[in-house]
Amino acid sequence: MNESSNNPDERLDKHLDDHLDDHLDEMTLMLYVEGQLDRQRAQQVSAHAQDCSSCRILLRALERESRLLTRSMLEEDEPLPSRLAAFQQTARKSMQWIWGAVVGLAATGAYALYTGYVEPMQQRFEQAGFGGSSVLNLMIFQGAFWKGWQSMVTLLEVLALLTIAGSAVVFLRRRLRGRGSVFAMMVAGIAVAASIPSPAMATEFRNQGDTIEVGKDEIIKGDLFAHGHHVKIEGTVDGDVYVFCQGADIEGHVTGDVIAFAQMLRVNGKVDGNIRSFTNTTWVSGNVAKNLLTFAETVNIDPTGKIGGSVTTFLNTLTIDGIVGRDILAFGNETTIAGNIGGSIRAQGNTLKFNSGAQVNGPVKFKGEHAPEVSSGAKLAVPVVFTQEEHHSRYRDSGFYVWKVFWIAALILFGLVLFVLLPSFARATVDSAERYGASFGLGVLVLFGVPVAALIACITVVGLLIGISTFVLWIAAMWFAQIVVGAVVGQWLMGHTRETWQLIGRMAVGVLLVRVVETLPYLGGWVKFAVLLWGMGAISLAIYRHFSPGRTATIPVSPVMPPSSLPPNTTIGSPQPA
């Protein structure tokens, strides 16, 4: 009788049927107090309690305990926190007019975007025979209008603009103090950017069947977009040339840049600007005044070919028989030099050969598997600095560990700053990371989807700002992901906490452990991949929750009354049976 089993029904039957003359157990009495017994059983318990003083005292104690519990729970011992009371007021102050402005600006921006870009573009496409072009085509050709691809100065201007915009957002955020204000301002900013009218340009589109030709005597003022099986430019283009084709021959004169997506690009003529090519083979036998940047299988600069600036290549085979005015940076399998190089050479790959007739005026650095071959007829200003590609284990290198420690310390410092500056968001992210399935699922999406989306955004006019910002944030998130996972692992080891500094301590321990595991051979790479997936998913989940429409939509708008004047609507418990 003095011990309770885990099956109250069986125990109750036993006691009520056989031992009513004995003391009732505590479970039976509690169920009686709770009103959980049927009428017959309740009557039996009541009758027993009248005769048994010990059970009567226990029954009374349990009743008082129930009342004490209910009273303790329902007492309004503390006011509604100001954060909850201010929840709606903040939203009302900041969000209403901001979102109104956003909608207005977005509408204006969309109209400006359509009239300034989309409509004229459609007309030009139709004139050029690009009727029914795909969205991707549209985006690519829109992107071509933006000259930032060609000028680092413009990129710096964009970065400066971003900095100013960021400062403005921080300044305004302090004043607005709204959760969605920053996001709203960003949307408004984008809408304003979209409403800025585009500069007038003369542009020629050609898509006239298999072969597109610019005749010898023809002069095109402005940029040329050419799309076809074969593109041949024998005349003059006073602007940039964009070619999308299988084979392209530039035999005339281009005063701007040549940007080519082609299987074969031959430059026999004169290009006053740069060449940027994404090709299988690029063949230069003409004169390029500025630089050559190419991603290709093979690049040949003929003896008659001349590049006034530098050459940067990512390819399999590079052969230079002509002249390069400045430096060469080559990542490739085989690099062969037989021409005249005005600057330095920095190459990395399998082989580097200097044939007879080669002349290099600057230093040469080569990192590869085989020592460079220098013909006796080659003239090098200084001997080649060769670094043998080493295949020894990095784990034997002490510098490897020094750098690891340095990076762990930097990562923990980064985490500390984030946790101190954004404690609520950091906690929310760590909590999100504990939703393992959702975090990993979202992580896959974000890790692979965001860079693709950023890339697509970059090739649009307005999207470049968003694309670059997104890409930078994506890289920052990869760091933050390790911190988040570190914090979760730290909590696994040292227990859960809600205190910011305790969480930072756990984060430091966790990050250390995660980074150590990540350095393990074979396993480390997979662990790092999993950590990125998990952490980035958690960050995305936390951001989603922070900015989800549900949050703003559910924000109430009626004023909160002071706690003392709250209606008596919180007395929930019902009276306990006597």
Place this chain on the structure above:
Amino acid sequence: MSSPGIAEPTEAIARAKAGDALAWGQLYHDYAPAIYRFCRRALPTREDAEDATMEVFMKLKGKINQYDSSRPFSGWLYKVAANHCWDTLRRRKIRQDKETEDSDELPLEHPDPSQLDRLIEQRSSAEVRKALACLSKRARMALVMRYYSDMSYDEIADELGVRRAFVGVVLLRARHELRNALEGNAALAAGGNA
């Protein structure tokens, strides 16, 4: 489980379902204090309770269409809150819970009636609230669901994921944990005063 002193907010709920922000404001105004106190009793810290209160109202947006208006709104709201708090607690695996699970198998000692009566008489509401922090998460959650929001045994069983017949055991064990905590706190206080 309905809230005495307040009529069912039928109209506000209907408008909230239609997306009326003012109606959401009314519901928040009427029920946020009660939900905050529920969360404050169930969760370890004030910050947790604040977060949970806001998150419960966030969830309401998505769940409001599931609400059956023939049943009390406050009861349904407490179920949402209980579900959220229990989810939050479950995600935090702490060592104490393992010990609690192990102790489920141990039999409970029958209390001395007079001693229990004295203990209950001497303890205040504030002491009980303080002692709640020492309880295992399941015990704490069960007591809050039963004595704050007056949830039925069926509803508690549903939330905690236990058999209905086991709810009495959970509640009785929770009371024992609470008594131990009350005695422990009193001993500590006595030691501190000595």
